[in-house]
Amino acid sequence: MKGKILACRCEDVTLHELEDAIARGHDDIESLKRYTGFGTGWCQGKSCLALCARVLAAKGGDASLPFTPRPPYHPVSLAHLAALVADDDEENEDSARDARDARDEHDGEDAPT
Amino acid sequence: MTLDGASIVADGDASLASALVAAGQLELARSPKFHRPRGPSCMRGGCDGCLVRLDGMPNVMSCMTRAKPGAKLERQNVVLSAKLDVLRAADWFFPDGMNHHEMFAGVPGVQDIMQSLARRVAGLGELPEHAVAAHTAIDDLTADVLIVGAGLAGLVAACVLGRLGLGVIVLDEGMRPGGSLLSFPEHAKVALGVDGAIVDIDELRANLVSEAASAGATFVAETTLLGVLEGGDWLGNGHDRGLVRVKARARILAVGAHDGVPAIVANDLPGVLSARAAGRLLREGVLIGDAPLVVGDGLHAEAFAAAAAGHGAKVQRASLASLQGARGLSRVRGAVLTEGSGTRKVSCDAVVVDAPCAPSFELAVEAGARVTHGEPGFSVVVDVDGRFGGAPSGDVGSRNSPLFALGEVTGAALDHAAFARAASRLGRAVAALVEAR
Numbered sequence: 001m002k003g004k005i006l007a008c009r010c011e012d013v014t015l016h017e018l019e020d021a022i023a024r025g026h027d028d029i030e031s032l033k034r035y036t037g038f039g040t041g042w043c044q045g046k047s048c049l050a051l052c053a054r055v056l057a058a059k060g061g062d063a064s065l066p067f068t069p070r071p072p073y074h075p076v077s078l079a080h081l082a083a084l085v086a087d088d089d090e091e092n093e094d095s096a097r098d099a100r101d102a103r104d105e106h107d108g109e110d111a112p113t
Numbered sequence: 114m115t116l117d118g119a120s121i122v123a124d125g126d127a128s129l130a131s132a133l134v135a136a137g138q139l140e141l142a143r144s145p146k147f148h149r150p151r152g153p154s155c156m157r158g159g160c161d162g163c164l165v166r167l168d169g170m171p172n173v174m175s176c177m178t179r180a181k182p183g184a185k186l187e188r189q190n191v192v193l194s195a196k197l198d199v200l201r202a203a204d205w206f207f208p209d210g211m212n213h214h215e216m217f218a219g220v221p222g223v224q225d226i227m228q229s230l231a232r233r234v235a236g237l238g239e240l241p242e243h244a245v246a247a248h249t250a251i252d253d254l255t256a257d258v259l260i261v262g263a264g265l266a267g268l269v270a271a272c273v274l275g276r277l278g279l280g281v282i283v284l285d286e287g288m289r290p291g292g293s294l295l296s297f298p299e300h301a302k303v304a305l306g307v308d309g310a311i312v313d314i315d316e317l318r319a320n321l322v323s324e325a326a327s328a329g330a331t332f333v334a335e336t337t338l339l340g341v342l343e344g345g346d347w348l349g350n351g352h353d354r355g356l357v358r359v360k361a362r363a364r365i366l367a368v369g370a371h372d373g374v375p376a377i378v379a380n381d382l383p384g385v386l387s388a389r390a391a392g393r394l395l396r397e398g399v400l401i402g403d404a405p406l407v408v409g410d411g412l413h414a415e416a417f418a419a420a421a422a423g424h425g426a427k428v429q430r431a432s433l434a435s436l437q438g439a440r441g442l443s444r445v446r447g448a449v450l451t452e453g454s455g456t457r458k459v460s461c462d463a464v465v466v467d468a469p470c471a472p473s474f475e476l477a478v479e480a481g482a483r484v485t486h487g488e489p490g491f492s493v494v495v496d497v498d499g500r501f502g503g504a505p506s507g508d509v510g511s512r513n514s515p516l517f518a519l520g521e522v523t524g525a526a527l528d529h530a531a532f533a534r535a536a537s538r539l540g541r542a543v544a545a546l547v548e549a550r
């Protein structure tokens with residue numbers, strides 16, 4: 001049957017492209033991903049990685065390790081993530097205040113009377 | 114609601130995606146390079162098929178968002194019109210695919226034109242209409258034990274650990290607890306009794322949820338784990354609420370598995386979907402086709418085929434090995450099967466595939482787990498207590514590792530009896546760990 005078989009639907013990588021890349025020597029998951037771009041789209045490999053690893057293994061490549069999973073594992077808006085920065089700032093302020101307090105105490109001890 | 118200005122009527126507490134499919138709107142988006150039509154394929158937040166623009170916000174996963182009155186939905190990435198996207202021409206021009214390493218690269222002038230075109234058409238959606246206020250606070254949760262995933266494995270673990278007197282929080286991305294149990298049609302009869310007996314899936318789910326709750330487990334819904342923070346706390350995202358940070362002495366990953374995707378022609382065509390997705394749609398009141406071809410013989414395929422036939426659908430069955438591809442220009446009109454030494458065309462309006470699921474190993478690996486590769490995908494390696502990694506060396510089952518995995522994420526098949534046995538061993542190990550601290 002003719003027609004495209006999608007290896008990675010988010011990035012429109014076809015099975016043909018995948019096999020071509022393996023034939024060019026990209027025969028481990030990480031290099032195969034870097035060359036074809038599979039697994040780099042919206043789903044980050046949730047729907048394509050297993051299929052691509054299966055194809056690679058069948059072609060004699062090294063599918064023992066997945067590509068490195070990187071957070072976030074689900075799309076998240078920058079507006080939500082901004083809370084992390086606010087939280088960090090708060091912590092930094094706390095430690096800056098601690099440092100200031102420590103310095104003040106120290107200064108207090110050494111202050112000429 | 115409206116989709117591109119046309120009115121859509123939804124009822125109940127369906128997801129946006131099921132409301133759209135119910136209204137006959139299966140082609141929701143276009144793919145980035147070939148502008149092939151895309152539709153929902155997983156109904157569980159794991160593909161690119163259901164993205165829409167909602168009230169001016171791009172890239173909303175409509176399968177994980179509740180339908181709400183007055184919602185203004187728009188298709189994304191469509192050039193000219195949804196029915197006739199001019200960039201689909203790319204699909205015909207490049208029958209095998211595009212190798213962007215070689216295409217027009219290094220040709221002076223042409224390269225620049227191609228790049229500016231690519232910039233215009235690539236990407237998903239357009240920027241939001243309005244600026245969104247930044248969140249400033251993180252919700253902090255603390256428990257003895259965090260369980261990620263409220264599917265069969267997570268629920269079984271919550272019951273066991275709750276009964277041991279531990280404080281349990283169960284985080285789940287769904288609108289209600291159940292995970293892939295909710296991917297069975299309503300009241301499906303499935304061999305998932307703890308003794309292997311055939312049970313009503315909704316009675317099973319309700320019993321487990323109420324047992325866990327009365328053992329003291331707290332459910333946090335619509336919250337997805339994002340990753341591990343410096344210091345070891347886990348970070349989640351409450352879909353409407355914002356970030357959630359969980360401190361727990363022991364953590365159990367019961368995140369299940371991603372849909373298996375078959376390498377068949379036009380596996381991305383709207384109307385080709387997993388048996389779990391078809392089951393979930395049916396649970397939300399939407400039969401994906403009047404004449405669906407159900408492929409494979411797993412629990413979900415069997416349950417969907419039975420329920421669809423019960424709803425009057427003309428169900429056809431085929432084996433996974435015989436499926437060569439789907440046919441149709443913008444949605445499924447048929448399929449091609451191997452028969453003897455030749456092929457056979459069948460006409461159908463949906464291809465419902467039950468292929469072995471691929472364990473969702475991602476978070477476990479970030480937290481230090483080892484995985485092995487097998488036919489369905491990468492599974493998290495656990496010791497006899499269900500422990501994984503956690504030690505700097507990544508040793509499996511390092512005695513004091515507070516990290517555990519249970520269920521399909523370890524490569525196990527959906528099996529209540531096996532999950533219950535594993536959970537009781539895991540429970541003893543977790544209780545010992547929490548007491549020791």
Ligand code: FES
Pocket residue numbers: 130152153154155156157158159160161162163164174175176177
């Ligand atoms: S992500 Fe919604 S259908 Fe797959």
